[in-house]
Amino acid sequence: MSNLAGSNKGLVSVTGANGGIAQSLLPALLGDHYAVRALFRAENANSRRWAEAGCEIVIGDLRDPDSLKSLVAGADVVIHGAAKIMGFDPGAFHATNVQGTKNLLAAAIDSGCRRFVHLSSMAVYGAGEPGADGAYPENTELRSSESLDAYTRTKLLAERAVVEAGEGSALEYVILRPTCVYGPYIQSWTLLPLNMILKGRPLLIGFDAPEGLMDAVYVEDLVQAILRAVAEPRAAGEIFNIGGESLGFREFYERLGAMVDRAPRLGSEARLQRLSSMIRPVSRFWPAAAEIGRGLEMVRRLSLSRCRYPSTKAMTTLGYAPRFQLPTGMLRTELVLRETGALPARRRPIPSSDRHYHVRPRVLVRPETEPQIIDAIGEARARDLPVKAIGALHSFVPIPVTEGVCVSLDRYRQVLEVEESRVTVQAGITIAELNTALRQHGLALPVNGFYTAQTIAGAISTATHGGSLHHGTLADQVEAIRIVRPDGTVLDIGAADGRFHAVVVSLGLLGIVSTVTLKCVPEFYLRSEARVCSIEQLLTEFDSIQRGNDFVDVLYHPQTRQVKMLLMNRVPVPQNEPISPPIESVPPSVARKKLVSFVFRNFLRVLNTTSSESMNRAVVNRVIDTLYPSEGIRRSDEALTFGDLSAVEPFPIDDMEFAVPYGQAVDALRELSDLFERKRNFPRFFPVHLRCSRAGEHWLSPNHRRDVCWFEFWQYPSNPALYAELASLFDRFDSRLHWGKIGSTDPERLTGLYERWADFTRLRSEWDPEGLLLNERTARWFGRDERALGSGS
Structure with missing residues (x-):
């Protein structure tokens, strides 16, 4: 009415x-x-x-x-x-x-x-x-x-x-x-051009070159x-x-x-001029043609204008x-178009980096400023939609998945400030980009993870780590963090704030990270030395190896009971000694990547089903010498990030990783070796990857208040029986799973593994009472009332 x-x-x-x-x-x-x-x-x-x-x-x-x-x-x-x-x-x-x-x-x-x-x-x-x-x-x-x-x-x-x-x-x-x-x-400026884009037709206004404004x-x-x-x-x-x-x-x-x-x-001026020349001869006796010609001139003028x-x-x-x-105007536009049915209710799937899962949100927004991040959260809240930020989607489990508003940080990746050894960056910068930027200032991260395409926000939120008993995870290098909470407020949090250790490793459940301030170190070099030994020798010398070297990366091959280690130690900035060349590769073509991936996947399937252990050992012996780069001296970021998987089109290799208390690492490794010997059920091609990290203070970090040894397992195709055996073994050693790797942990067990679990859950409920940042995966762990989890410590 x-x-x-x-x-x-x-x-x-x-x-x-x-x-x-x-x-x-x-x-x-x-x-x-x-x-x-x-x-x-x-x-x-x-x-x-x-x-x-x-x-x-x-x-x-x-x-x-x-x-x-x-x-x-x-x-x-x-x-x-x-x-x-x-x-x-x-x-x-x-x-x-x-x-x-x-x-x-x-x-x-x-x-x-x-x-x-x-x-x-x-x-x-x-x-x-x-x-x-x-x-x-x-x-x-x-x-x-x-x-x-x-x-x-x-x-x-x-x-x-x-x-x-x-x-x-x-x-x-x-x-x-x-x-x-x-x-x-x-x-004029939305539905018509959108329809032309869908049909693959050239747009009416705007040239590919020269480009107007x-x-x-x-x-x-x-x-x-x-x-x-x-x-x-x-x-x-x-x-x-x-x-x-x-x-x-x-x-x-x-x-x-x-x-x-x-x-x-986009169209071109030449194409428009051809149309005009075709119209001009008939405009004298066809009035509409004259108007078409004047309209084409208006289009040309607008397309070239920079006024x-x-x-x-x-x-x-x-x-x-x-x-x-x-970005915000387009976000609001897309939300309405999907709500009204003018566009499909959800976007096409976005695959994770390893193809384990897909993100299929209602809308994808790519902010370039912090206010745009705030707007994205506000739009989600106003419509009661879930919201999550995504980076490289390197996580093997669907922690970043959302069916609502997906905030991609790929346009939010600048270095904002370098003040002596303190470096502040936007959350979407990748580790590779950060390493390059630090190099220009004579700085370096104290520790690097294996995979450098991760964003800094994703890396710290899941406690990405390297391999050094003398250093914590990458999250332990954070000095301050700026976060946009679900209610749209922005908080700057430093180590003196009681909530700091909750926010840094938070799985994206307390808000969207805006900026991160890291404590860096002067640029340093590492001498890499490869060493091969038996599993028995590693068990005997494990502690001395870890404590006696700056960085240690261990690959244990249960088929051969051989171990290959890469020992990396600081050396002075080289003066007369030659520096090893960077570990580089020419990016392969898409077709080559697909071919290599196809061959590799089918090779792994055959290898996984064969009962010939001699064949498995022969394959492992052939590849063991290719797993580490050549020995020599390299800048730290090159020495620590030697993995290059760019030659293979991604496919869903399973990756499990358990953080075992360092004091129990040798016992766990001995039992693991015995298990493999008894059951003869082990990864047929991939080695067991061992690294260590020093204790940290972040509430949800697997190295919270204890030194840890990381046991990492790769497998393709999936082997559920092996995973069950591994989980049973490492549960006995009070292990914590890496948040970004596959595996299932009983929510009740988590309360005993993390002494600040109840505190984190209460804070999450306080900051996000509507659960905007939860998804199906994280709701299993955090979706219950915190009152059921005890008082915490």
Whole structure:
């Protein structure tokens, strides 16, 4: 029913109520306590929807003056948003955009309306020239010409009609010139290009090269400007540019294309000129062809333009302040399109790096600033959707999976500050990128993990580690962390804060990490030395090897009972001694990676099913000498990150890793060796990987308050019987699973393994009571009421 009786701000009449802008404008007016009367050309589902929402509906047409009298009767303000945008009949453009505006103005004056807000367009600047600074201010001289396309010409003439009517009557007018408006119901800059991207067609505006600039404004920012134009006394008799942000056409279209996982096809000036040359000969006897030619010229002009449309006047007079940057505006657009069925409910799956699982969210957002991260969380919270951040998706278990808002940090990866040995970085920077940046400052991480494509946030959140009893995990190098919590607040937390050790290793359950400050060390070099011994000798010398070397990486082959170790120790910065060349490889082609992956997978299947242990031993003996790089001196980040898996297309190799208390490591290794000897059930190709880490203080880190030895197992295809035996063995040694590796731990057991488990669970419930950051996997561990978990310590 109509809200005319319940309003307290007066009646506003709106034209173009079936258009894209009105779908955001009408609810904003109703929410701001205006009575709303809306013009539709015919009754339809949309008009009935707005009638139910509280609008009074008038069926009419701008070309019918009588129908407009009913629209404006008793109205305080008229907002004129209706216009003809597309077509090739200049007469039709004039009838709607010019004469229709005049009809509406006359009705508004006769009815005694106070203010007329006219939505024009930046297109009118096609009738003028920019200033020396490349900008089009509102006072740009504009001249109508028959050479202009019908839309530009008639929008300019409509503006003049508004000014003349205002100057000749008591009717106040305000003219708004929006730039490129986009949003979920906008045809010109959203739905039309999205449809063309889906069909693989070249887009109408914007060239691949040279690239022009556009000014994109989200529809809700335009609505904010309209509401201010309605209410601000100083706006009377003024014209305002209403813009958002300047960017290239490609970036804009790529954001649209990302919604449907398609790359946009931009046009070219040469192609446009060919079309124009084909149209020109027939334009003399075909009027529509002449209009097509003028339209193509308008497209060429817009596509090449690098001009600006400053909104300074609107900001000063109206208090206009655009809120939505492009990533957030596109996020809101995509959410509505999926909610309304205009796009599929969920995106295409995003595979994890090892293909163990896929992330298939409703939307994917790629923030470039912290406010955009805050906006993404806010959008998820407002719609009661789960939200998770993703990095390299290196985790072997679906900790990052979400069906709601997925926040990719791949555009949030800058080094922000280097202050002596303290380095602050954005959360999406990868370990490889960080190592490169540190090198330029003569710095290094004290410890590195094996896999450098991880983001820093993902690495610390799951306690990624290296192999040194003299160093903790990578998370133990964190000095401060900045996190966006589920309620949108941002916290800077240092080691003095009691919550610090909960936040650093938190599996993404306390918020989205924004920045990380790391304590680095001066650049250092390591001499690598490979050594082969028996398992018996390793058991005897295990402690002395770990304590006597800076870094130790051990590969134990149960088939042969052989062990190969890489011992790495600090050396002075080389002066006369040669440095070993970097461990590099030429990236293989996609086809080669697929072929290698196919051969390797099938080789592993055959090897896993053969009963010939002699064959297994022969294979292991052939490959054992290739598992470590050549001996020599290398910079620490090269020596510690020698693994290169780029030659193989990823496939789901299982990876289990147990953190055993260091004091029990030898006993655990002895029992493991005995188990393999008794059962003859062991990984057929892959070795057992052993590394150690010093104790740390982070509540959920597997090295919390104890030195640990990591036992890592790789296997393909899956071998559930082996996994069950391993889990049973290591459970007896009070082991903790690596959070990012496969395996199952009883939630009840976790409370005994981690002394601060209950404290973490309480904090998680306090910061995220709605469970926005939980998913099916993590809810098994943290989804219960913390009161059931005891008081903690």
